[in-house]
Amino acid sequence: MRVGLGFDAHRLVEGRPLILGGVEIPYHMGLLGHSDADVLTHAIGDALLGAVGAGDLGSLFPDTDPAYENISSLILLEKIMEMVRLRGFQPVNLDAVVVAQAPRLAPHIPRMMDRLAPILNLPLGAMNLKATTTEHLGFAGRGEGIGAYAVVLVDNV
Ligand code: MG
Numbered sequence: 001m002r003v004g005l006g007f008d009a010h011r012l013v014e015g016r017p018l019i020l021g022g023v024e025i026p027y028h029m030g031l032l033g034h035s036d037a038d039v040l041t042h043a044i045g046d047a048l049l050g051a052v053g054a055g056d057l058g059s060l061f062p063d064t065d066p067a068y069e070n071i072s073s074l075i076l077l078e079k080i081m082e083m084v085r086l087r088g089f090q091p092v093n094l095d096a097v098v099v100a101q102a103p104r105l106a107p108h109i110p111r112m113m114d115r116l117a118p119i120l121n122l123p124l125g126a127m128n129l130k131a132t133t134t135e136h137l138g139f140a141g142r143g144e145g146i147g148a149y150a151v152v153l154v155d156n157v
Contacts, residue, residue: 001153001154001155001156002052002053002089002153002155003051003151003152003153003154004046004047004048004049004050004051004052004151004152004154005046005047005149005150005151006042006043006044006045006047006048006049006050006148006150006151006152007043007046007148007149008039008040008043008046008057008148009039009139009140009145009146009147009148010031010032010033010037010039010146011031011144011145012029012030012031012143012144012145012146013029013031013032014028014029015030016030016031016032016037017036018030018103019031019036019037019072019073020038020039020041020098020105020108020112020146021038021040021041021098021108021109021111021112021113021115021116021129022038022041022072022073022074022112022115022116023108023111023112023115025103025105025108026103027102027103031146033063034063034068034069035061035063035068035069035070035071035072035073035076036070036071036072036073037073038072038073038074039147039148040096040098040112040129040148040150041073041074041076041077041116042057042076042148043096043148043149043150044077044094044096044120044150045057045073045076045077045080046150047094047096047150047151047152048080048081048091048152049083050152051084051089051152051153051154052083052084052087052089052154053087054080054083054084054087057076057080060079060080061076061079074115074116074119077116077119077120078119081119081120081121084154085157089154089156089157090121090154090155090157091120091121091152091153091154092126092153092154092155093122093127093152093153094116094120094122094126094127094128094129094150094151094152095128095130095150095151096128096129096130096148096149096150096151097129097130097131097132097148097149097150098129098130098131098132098146098148099132099133099134099140099146099147099149100131100132100133100140100146100147101133101136101140101141101142101143102133102143104131106131109129109130109131112129113127113129116129
């Protein structure tokens with residue numbers, strides 16, 4: 001068994017949709033990035049890459065490559081899962097936390113789980129998604145951006 005850790009953060013700006021865990025969340029701002037800037041999916045992808053020793057998302061899908069402009073991060077996660085399988089691994093469980101002062105994310109977590117579970121080939125009981133504020137501390141607390149942390153355990157298939 002092997003474990004991987006992922007972290008990501010993106011800036012919140014006007015005029016972009018807010019996509020987290022592959023789900024569009026109603027809000028007056030969205031995350032800025034070359035792809036859809038889905039920080040949660042990016043953190044999960046980096047955790048998977050870390051677990052199987054395959055580098056990191058930023059090097060695999062560079063923001064200089066027009067192929068990844070505004071791409072759904074779920075597609076990037078599917079590509080990462082192909083790499084995980086090629087190396088002979090399968091996720092065992094996922095734990096992740098989104099750090100955002102606003103909007104309130106708890107009502108959207110079941111939909112995020114439904115989106116991510118089939119891509120990760122995980123039963124819902126092996127996935128745990130959480131959201132927290134930072135009590136107005138730091139960049140997330142000031143509403144300047146959103147961060148996400150993920151830990152994934154993988155096992156040899
Ligand atoms: Mg990112």
